[in-house]
Amino acid sequence: MHVAAHAGEPPFFAVSLVKLTVMSVCTAGFYELYWYYRNWQRIRQREGSHIMPFWRAFFSLFFCYSCFARIRDYGKETGMPMRVPAALLAAGWTVTTMLWKLPDPYWWASSLAVVFLLPAQAQANRLNAIACPGHQRNARLSAWNWLVVALGGSFTVLALIGTFVPE
Structure with missing residues (x-):
């Protein structure tokens, strides 16, 4: 199913x-x-396929299972099975993502969608460490990341205040 990763590059997005x-x-x-976009880029490069990462990410509600399944399958091939079923992760992420349609304050539950990416990323990190031990682990926030955290975090706090603090 997979071709060997390019020299020095991990099989999946590292974060x-x-x-x-x-x-x-x-x-x-x-x-x-x-996250989906970067994983689809790595998958396309590794498999030599004609996957279009942008569209797979844009329509991630439809392609999330396929992404999780590729992480699962790569793990099986390397003798490291994924601990959480891909179907459960896909269903959980899809349902939780769609909760943004709920009324105040229940739409906040959609923020928990990331919880369903964490087992897949943990597996990807384990597979990356085996396939490419010296790769950049992407654990630090860059200057751009800090800017996004500051701006986005401010909007998140203001939205929380607007949702839960009475007028």
Whole structure:
């Protein structure tokens, strides 16, 4: 199913679980689309396929299972099975993401969608460490990340205040 990763490059997008969570919450979930995009880029490069990462990320509600399944399958091939079923992660992420349609304050539950990416990213991190031990682990926030956290975090706090503090 997979071709060997390019020299020095991990098979999946590398990002720490903390950074993934912080960036997801502070960007109202948009970092999750970036997460899908980067994983589809790595998958396309590794498999030599004609996958279009942008569209797979844009329509992630339809392609999330396929992404999780590729992480699962790569783990099976390397003798490291994924601990949480791909279907459960896909269903959980899809349902939780759709909660943004709920009325105040229940739509806040959609912020928990990132929880369903964490097991897949933990597996990807384990697979990356085996396939490419010296790769950049992407655990630190860059200057751009800090800017996004500051701006997005401010909007998140203001939205929380607007939702839960009486007028």
